[in-house]
Amino acid sequence: MTALLPRRGLAQILALIVILAVDRVVSPQFFDLRLQDGRLFGSLIDVLNRGTPVALLSLGMVLVIATRGIDLSVGAIMAISGAIAASLADSHSLAVVLAAALGAGLICGLWNGFLVAVLGMQPIVATLILMVAGRGIAQLITEGRIVTFSSPDLVWLGNGAILGVPVPVAIALGMLILTGAVVRGSALGLLIEATGGNARASELAGVGTRAMILAVYVWCGVCAALAGVIAAADIMGADANNAGLWLELDAILAVVIGGTSLFGGRFSLILAVLGALIIQTMNTGILLSGYPPEFNLLVKAVVVIAVLLLQSPKLSGVAGVVARLRRAKA
Amino acid sequence: MILKALFAASATAALLLALPANAAELTIGFSQIGSESGWRAAETSVSKQEATKRKVNLKIADAQQKQENQIKAIRSFIAQNVDAIFLAPVVSTGWDSVLKEAKEAKIPVVLLDRDIDPSGKELYLTAVTSDSVHEGEVAGDWLAKTVGAKACNIVELQGTVGASVAANRKKGFDAAIAKHANLKVVRSQTGDFTRAKGKEVMESFIKAEGGGKSICAVYAHNDDMMVGAIQAMKEAGLKPGKDILTVSIDAVPDIFKAMVAGEANATVELTPNMAGPALDAIAAFKDKGTVPPKWIQTDSKLYTPTDDPQKIYDSKKGLGY
Numbered sequence: 066m067t068a069l070l071p072r073r074g075l076a077q078i079l080a081l082i083v084i085l086a087v088d089r090v091v092s093p094q095f096f097d098l099r100l101q102d103g104r105l106f107g108s109l110i111d112v113l114n115r116g117t118p119v120a121l122l123s124l125g126m127v128l129v130i131a132t133r134g135i136d137l138s139v140g141a142i143m144a145i146s147g148a149i150a151a152s153l154a155d156s157h158s159l160a161v162v163l164a165a166a167l168g169a170g171l172i173c174g175l176w177n178g179f180l181v182a183v184l185g186m187q188p189i190v191a192t193l194i195l196m197v198a199g200r201g202i203a204q205l206i207t208e209g210r211i212v213t214f215s216s217p218d219l220v221w222l223g224n225g226a227i228l229g230v231p232v233p234v235a236i237a238l239g240m241l242i243l244t245g246a247v248v249r250g251s252a253l254g255l256l257i258e259a260t261g262g263n264a265r266a267s268e269l270a271g272v273g274t275r276a277m278i279l280a281v282y283v284w285c286g287v288c289a290a291l292a293g294v295i296a297a298a299d300i301m302g303a304d305a306n307n308a309g310l311w312l313e314l315d316a317i318l319a320v321v322i323g324g325t326s327l328f329g330g331r332f333s334l335i336l337a338v339l340g341a342l343i344i345q346t347m348n349t350g351i352l353l354s355g356y357p358p359e360f361n362l363l364v365k366a367v368v369v370i371a372v373l374l375l376q377s378p379k380l381s382g383v384a385g386v387v388a389r390l391r392r393a394k395a
Numbered sequence: 396m397i398l399k400a401l402f403a404a405s406a407t408a409a410l411l412l413a414l415p416a417n418a419a420e421l422t423i424g425f426s427q428i429g430s431e432s433g434w435r436a437a438e439t440s441v442s443k444q445e446a447t448k449r450k451v452n453l454k455i456a457d458a459q460q461k462q463e464n465q466i467k468a469i470r471s472f473i474a475q476n477v478d479a480i481f482l483a484p485v486v487s488t489g490w491d492s493v494l495k496e497a498k499e500a501k502i503p504v505v506l507l508d509r510d511i512d513p514s515g516k517e518l519y520l521t522a523v524t525s526d527s528v529h530e531g532e533v534a535g536d537w538l539a540k541t542v543g544a545k546a547c548n549i550v551e552l553q554g555t556v557g558a559s560v561a562a563n564r565k566k567g568f569d570a571a572i573a574k575h576a577n578l579k580v581v582r583s584q585t586g587d588f589t590r591a592k593g594k595e596v597m598e599s600f601i602k603a604e605g606g607g608k609s610i611c612a613v614y615a616h617n618d619d620m621m622v623g624a625i626q627a628m629k630e631a632g633l634k635p636g637k638d639i640l641t642v643s644i645d646a647v648p649d650i651f652k653a654m655v656a657g658e659a660n661a662t663v664e665l666t667p668n669m670a671g672p673a674l675d676a677i678a679a680f681k682d683k684g685t686v687p688p689k690w691i692q693t694d695s696k697l698y699t700p701t702d703d704p705q706k707i708y709d710s711k712k713g714l715g716y
Contacts, residue, residue, distance in 0.1 A: 357583070
């Protein structure tokens with residue numbers, strides 16, 4: 066675990082604890098847990114469950130950002146994979162449905178990776194193409210309707226439980242461990258960081274930077290597709306107009322809250338997921354608080370600024386100076 | 396001789412009878428916004444049906460959410476010299492010059508579903524729209540009548556913050572329940588008109604209200620959010636439709652499915668049939684010169700499980716919702 070959890074996680078953990086404490090204040094039953102139909106039930110579970118799509122997105126996004134890239138298309142990929150999954154669910158087995166939906170994510174990722182790594186397009190422009198076109202593709206698949214399904218297998222993926230833990234949460238945890246094992250259990254993580262830190266120098270040093278970039282976009286696409294399947298399974302339908310809408314921004318925010326720089330280089334998977342949980346803890350708290358919805362975005366903005374300030378090296382520098390001055394006085 | 400006269404008379408009568416039918420064979424251009432929602436798709440298919448029913452040649456131009464496409468479509472309808480133009484405006488401003496062109500070409504314009512800026516009032520014949528404040532009232536009145544004198548805590552799933560439909564549906568509902576001291580909205584949050592957000596918000600409502608025990612009814616500004624909320628209630632071990640009453644707006648097919656399952660109690664229809672009244676108004680205007688009122692309000696019909704939801708579901712599911 067030490068490989069996954071760097072020393073710099075303190076600010077994020079602190080932020081999460083503070084937000085959890087605030088949630089406890091606005092909603093006294095926040096930490097209550099009980100079993101409901103063999104599934105854990107409570108606000109904490111809601112946080113984990115609702116945070117799953119963004120957590121999955123951030124797993125792919127953090128790797129892309131580590132190579133100094135960005136992927137704006139993840140929300141659209143969610144819509145595509147959800148649409149495919151919902152369209153096939155009632156006529157095919159779960160294995161076929163998953164293969165088709167995740168395969169679509171893989172192809173989307175390959176497309177993004179091809180544009181960035183092979184054609185050398187700027188990532189923000191390259192992925193913007195699929196962000197716009199992808200939602201259109203999803204709408205074509207669903208013909209603009211909300212495609213519903215009743216296949217119990219796919220519904221289980223969204224609403225089932227393994228030992229009381231909601232399936233989406235278990236999947237996200239599994240993906241975190243898998244991604245962590247692959248990138249930190251080998252030199253892959255280091256090579257990704259090298260690519261992001263200085264692509265030219267890494268190339269000269271023998272790192273296959275193109276392959277690295279292609280691989281991270283593909284993984285990002287697969288993660289997004291999985292998030293899309295879960296989102297569709299959750300509401301037992303694919304809503305191409307709204308599935309994953311603006312979630313790419315939440316995923317980028319989660320990565321940034323997790324302390325990974327948009328300029329590439331060092332990254333932390335576990336802190337990115339923690340960032341996603343911070344965002345969702347805040348969202349759930351806002352919903353529980355009973356404030357008028359007009360305040361939602363304002364509260365969110367204030368909290369995000371506070372969390373980012375907490376991590377700012379300049380600010381901790383100032384705090385350090387103040388502390389030293391105090392000590393000098395005393 | 397008598398026979399001949401009779402024949403001539405009947406021929407004349409047949410001709411006379413046939414005449415209005417001939418005159419009614421109109422060509423109408425319809426500039427549709429796009430197909431951004433299921434309701435919009437249903438409106439398009441119902442418009443086609445209504446036109447076929449009246450033997451009207453309806454030309455539909457899909458603007459893909461862009462005003463410039465709508466303006467282009469209207470100009471091309473004017474060039475084709477159609478008998479009338481239907482317009483579902485994507486925004487409320489910027490229509491003055493193109494509507495003036497239509498007016499100069501003496502082609503009447505009917506607005507469907509949405510109104511435009513007041514400055515252009517004399518530029519169109521009539522607007523066929525639903526009154527979303529009234530929709531909220533119908534929902535509130537139904538709930539007040541159903542609950543009776545019992546105290547009732549309501550949770551509300553609002554539409555997107557800032558959307559006029561959401562504000563109006565809230566206003567109408569609030570006005571309807573204000574007359575009843577036993578009805579109170581205890582929680583109100585936005586579910587962005589989507590299933591996913593409706594479900595998430597309902598989950599939090601249930602937790603905040605002691606596991607849903609103190610909630611007596613849910614009011615959602617659209618059916619999609621209610622479908623999500625119904626799932627949230629079921630997952631919390633509650634029985635939607637029985638433990639907690641539901642009332643929502645739009646009347647999309649899936650809410651009738653929920654009604655069949657006994658999980659939804661009422662929905663107020665936002666009819667996709669805006670073209671029907673518009674076609675009637677145009678026919679009367681062309682035949683007899685009857686000028687319709689500036690605003691034709693569509694019905695906000697209330698549906699409950701007593702209205703044979705299965706039949707309505709079957710009739711609606713093919714419309715593209």
